[in-house]
Amino acid sequence: MTPAKLADAVLAAAHALFSERGLDRAALPATTTVERPRNPEHGDYASTIALQLAKKIGLPPRELAAGLAEQLARTPGVKSVEIAGPGFLNVRLDPAAAGQLARVVVEAGREYGRSDVLAGQKVNLEFVSANPTGPVHLGHTRWAAVGDSLRRLLAAAGADVASEYYINDAGSQIDRFGRSVLAAAKGEPTPEDGYGGEYIADIARQVLAEHPAVLDLPGDEAEAVFRNEGYRLMLAEIKASLGRFAVDFDVWFSERGLHDSGAIEHALDTLRAQGHLYESEGALWLRTTDFGDDKDRVLIRGNGEKTYFAADAAYYINKRERGFEKCVYLLGADHHGYINRLRAIAACAGDDPDANIEILIGQLVNLVREGQPVRMSKRAGNVITLDELVDAVGTDAARYSLARSSTDSPLTLDIEVITRRSNDNPVFYVQYVGARTASVARNAAELGLTRGDAESFRPELLAHAKENELLKALGDYPAVVTAAAELRAPHRLAHYLEKDLAPAYHRFYDNCRILPMGDEEITDLHRARLWLNDATRTVIANGLELLGVSAPERM
Incomplete structure (x- = not known):
């Protein structure tokens, strides 16, 4: 039961x-x-x-x-x-009712823990959204791990969820990026307001290889080539880095597309119809102070230039018009000021900020080795990149370590701990339980021990206190998945795997012998315990999958 x-x-x-x-x-x-x-x-x-x-x-x-x-x-x-x-x-x-859970889990397989609790909810989940002017760095990487895990959890709870990456490909930062790549191609110093790091030189070399005559073009034309081609190459690198990290987005949304498609003008019409626009000092403003913002926001400056805030407003309205009932934004630690302004956009658009928009703020990540901060990246100039983290610790260790702690608090990752193959490494500890259950199953097969069919399963034999404890832990899994999805808290799932399920399996394994010894005859108790072993394997694999982490059969 x-x-x-x-x-x-x-x-x-x-x-x-x-x-x-x-x-x-x-x-x-x-x-x-x-x-x-x-x-x-x-x-x-x-x-x-x-x-x-x-x-x-x-x-x-x-x-x-x-x-x-x-x-x-x-x-x-x-x-x-x-x-x-x-x-x-x-x-x-009674033991029979409790023990039947092992059969339920094994027969459900990958579906165990999934539900329709959030069925009917259409959620847009935006995360990472790093500017395409440099590699994905450690701060973005935390949201990559948490955001993708949250996407998986929401889907497991029945929500219709789309993960989205907002590409900031319009505005001055892209122009500065293009000038920086051009300067590197010419062998000139980085512009004062430009981007540094070896990746800029790498991109410059790639552009020159593909367009060998580009430096013969007039200055503006050459800069445009380096801006556009550099942007293309940088975005491709970002996608490749995230893909290597097992993060694939459903939607890559271009800010430039908002400008080119008329979406900003459409958003202004929508906000005007709601009665929240006004003109002052030659500029067009949105009266966001009516909805908790600390000041009203300029949408169009006196010189006719559209602001970033205008694009933010258009982007939110675009999401809603695409049918998303809930727009969830996962933002970095330096974006606290965005909470009220984004909520005000929703209210100005005629929505309920408590129902239609949700902003989560993630805290900083620090990387240490032997108690000392890891040096800054040579390639990126002043940050640690996602690729460098994966090279150092691997995708599984990185994803699990970044997702297992609440994003409300800063996080320090010790490279030595998260790469250590011992039980004080959380990801190893959890994965090892999955590998042990697989090893037991292999050894059982060699001995001729199989679970048998469901009709021959005798769940009442699973009456040992440690068997009961493990069954209870397995029974908790669906509620943990639901809570982690509803509370936007993937770390709750990691906590369950580490603190509840893995220890319960170890105690079961130490106290309840699964495999027959020597010439011992195979009994129904051995078979029942194999059901319980395999149920644990199922839940470990399911839980790790929702965190984007593998469940190896051998370690």
Whole structure:
């Protein structure tokens, strides 16, 4: 019995009791949940439904709990129900009902943990969006890991989610980039406002190789070639770096396209129709202070130039018009000021900022080796790049390490720790459990031990305390996936794999022998434990997949 099915049984017991006693069924919730008690001696699961309903229907909580306990105890698979404290229901399952979860997990395979909780939600998830003027650096990399994991989690919870990269390919930074590449091609110093680093020289060499006569062109024409070709090459490198990091975007959206397509003018018409535009000092303004911004924002300057904010407004409106109900922005640590202004854009467009837009801010990442900060990148000039991180620690270690901590806090990664093949390396610790389950399965096959079919499975044999503990951990997985998606918190999944599932499997493995020894006859207990072993393998693989991390069968 899964926690979800037990929760359904609790709600069914409540419906039965209310019908039997003529109580107001309108007070009943549409759904309920069960939780694992902190103390295993209190039972397998606990419900607070009696406490939640008692006041609504005018009954003492313990009296209501007694009636619910009597009803719930009739449910097949429920061994006992006890009332604790002011009205908690502590439920114990019989071993057969608990053990059936191993079969459920194995038979569901990759689908175990997936749900339709967020079905019907269409979400646009924008992250990374690094300017195409340099390589993806360590700060972007944290959002690459977290954002892609969140995309996978949202999809697993049933949402229709599109990951999107906003390419800042319009404006002065692209012009400065082009001048920097041109200067490198000529062997001249980097312009004062330009971009440095060896990558600029690399791009200049590639442009010259593809366009050997470009320096013979007039200055403006040559600069345009270096700007456009340099941009193309830089964007291709960004895509390749992210692809190597197992991050592939559904949409690559060009800022330049907003300007060229008339989307900005369309957005201005939309905002004007909502009554939030005004002119002052020759400029066109959006009255964002009406919706919590610290100052109104200029959309078109007095010289007729459109601002970045105008593009931001047009981009949000474009997302909404593409049918996305929720626009989620994952922004860097230096973007706190964007929260109110983006929310104000949504409000000025006639939307509900609490429902239609969400802004997440990620904190900085530091890289250390032997307790000392890792030197800045020679190639990028003043940052550590994504490629350099992957070269140093590998994709799995990098992704897991970046996603396993809450983005609310700065993160320091120790290269020695995350590359160490030992249990104090979190990603190794989790992957090793998956590899151990695969090893057990291989050894079982060599001994002629198979799970057998579902009909011959005897779940009641999984009665050892450590088996029960592991079954509970496996049962928690779907709720963990849902919570990680709803709370935008992939680190919750990593915490579950590290702190709950992996330790529970180790204790099971140490206390419950799966494989027969010597000439020992293969029994139904061995087969039942192999089901449990394989269920663990399934959940480890599923969880790591949602974090974009592999689950190797050998380590």
